[in-house]
Structure formats: structure tokens, C-alpha cells
Amino acid sequence: MDYVAAEFVGEVDVIAVAWASTYEKTASAARGFLNRGATRWLLDEDDSVFAAFEVTYQPVGVFVVGGVEVKRWFGSLPEQELRQAFTDALA
Amino acid sequence: MCRATGCIGSVLIIRAMRGRNRVIVAILAAVIALACGGGSGEEVASEPADPVTTTAATATTSAATAATTAATTAATAATEESGSTVSEDLPATTTAASEEQPVEEPVTTTVPAKTAVTEPAAVPDGPPVPSVTLELDDGTVFVTTEATRPVLYLFWAEW
Numbered sequence: 001m002d003y004v005a006a007e008f009v010g011e012v013d014v015i016a017v018a019w020a021s022t023y024e025k026t027a028s029a030a031r032g033f034l035n036r037g038a039t040r041w042l043l044d045e046d047d048s049v050f051a052a053f054e055v056t057y058q059p060v061g062v063f064v065v066g067g068v069e070v071k072r073w074f075g076s077l078p079e080q081e082l083r084q085a086f087t088d089a090l091a
Numbered sequence: 092m093c094r095a096t097g098c099i100g101s102v103l104i105i106r107a108m109r110g111r112n113r114v115i116v117a118i119l120a121a122v123i124a125l126a127c128g129g130g131s132g133e134e135v136a137s138e139p140a141d142p143v144t145t146t147a148a149t150a151t152t153s154a155a156t157a158a159t160t161a162a163t164t165a166a167t168a169a170t171e172e173s174g175s176t177v178s179e180d181l182p183a184t185t186t187a188a189s190e191e192q193p194v195e196e197p198v199t200t201t202v203p204a205k206t207a208v209t210e211p212a213a214v215p216d217g218p219p220v221p222s223v224t225l226e227l228d229d230g231t232v233f234v235t236t237e238a239t240r241p242v243l244y245l246f247w248a249e250w
Contacts, residue, residue: 001245013238015225016245029249030228039245040227050246052221060246067236069217089241 004079005038008086016041017049019058063089 005014016039018026026043034041044050053062063071063085071085220242225233235242 005243011240013233013240013242014245015227015233015242016247017225018247018249021249026249027228040229040231040233042225042227049223049225052223053244053246055246058246058248062244062246063241064220064235064238064244065241067220067238069220086241086243089243 001076001082002034002036002039004082004086006036007083008090009038011090012086014039017044017053018042019044019047019050061085065089 005012008014016030016034018029018041021043023043023045026041030041042049050056055062057074059075061071061073061077062069070089077085220235220238222234222236225235227233
């Protein structure tokens, strides 16, 4: 996912919201998976962000354009579909 | 003197006649009176009211009017003749004018195959993003409702 996000740096903000873990473990995983500088992350320690977005499982992707949710999906998207989702968000 | 004699004679003659002949004689009398003294209808009319004299004056006026009408008709006829000449010349003049004008080249207008219509930007349809303040790993603060460009939120876990 991170390498696709790298193609849209400066055009799309990508924020990874992690839960149910410690900061150290999450940071360690982020260094391994999100190492292109295209995705920023945070640990949702009290699950407030998950609750605000009404997400009760993971992984889930939510695209927001103009303050409105335009696309939501569960699981991992194939590379082409993920790239298309970025492109659609910029259209 | 001549005019007075003419008038008296005319009156006497007119009174002796009836109908159409009376009118004709009245006209002749008026012509004679004009020829003698250059009298006018007004002068005759200013004399004592005499139906016959008045008739003669009227006839004089009518004769003058007829003459005027004839002259007007003649003038009109002359005008018509000249007018017809103008009418005949008009097309030629018009043609000459047309020949002098520069020939306009046909204008070619290109019509686009598709009309470019600027449609308004589509408003995203979906639930509004919840207002949440996020403290990110790089120390920045991100407010979800203040984003200026598209945002992808990835909900995940390290395990």
C-alpha cells in the first residue's frame, strides 16, 4: 500500500490509524511497512478514532474527499484497484 | 369700363338662359370679364349678392382650378415620364453599385463536434467525515474536518 501512496505524495494525505497494541510495537511495524515517507500514522489507544469512523474491525480503508466519505472497503485492495481509488479521489 | 360692360352683358345673358347653358355662359362671361379687366372672383363676390354673379365667380374659380389641375396633371405626367426613366435606370445604377462593392468571401464557420460544456464540479455523495483531532507520529496535528485535499484513512493493527 505504501508504495502506491508514494505515487501521490503532495496530492493525497494518507494516515494509518492503528489500534489494540502498544506504541513500540506499532512504531516497529510502521518502520517496516510504512517506510517511504508517504504515510503518517498514529496509535488510537482509546479507540476513539475507530469509533468516530464507526470501524469495528481491520484492515479498513476510508477515502474522504471534500470532507465527505466517498469510498470505504474492507481488507487489502489489489494494487490496481488501490491506485484507481487514488485517481478517482483526485478526479 | 370693359369689365363693367362685360359683367352687365353677362348678367343679362345668363338671366335669359336656364340649366346647363346658363352655367356655360357664366363661365364664358367670367373669361370675358378676366380678359377685359383682370377681375377676380373676389371682386365679383364683393358686389351685391346676386346668385347668378356668384355663380359666374364660382365658375371662374372653377375654370382657374381646372386650369391648375390641368397644369398639375401635365406636370405629373412629366414627372411620371421622368420617373419611369429613373425606374429604368435604377437597376443599372444598382448593378453598377454592386459591382463596385468588394466581393465578400464566404465565411467558413467551424462547428465543434461536441459542445464544450463546463459542468459544475460534482459534489461527493456520502457521510461527512467525523471531526477528530489526530496526533501523528511525526508530531503534527491533523484535524479531519480541515483537510484541504483527499485523505485516505487506513485502519490497521501491527499484528
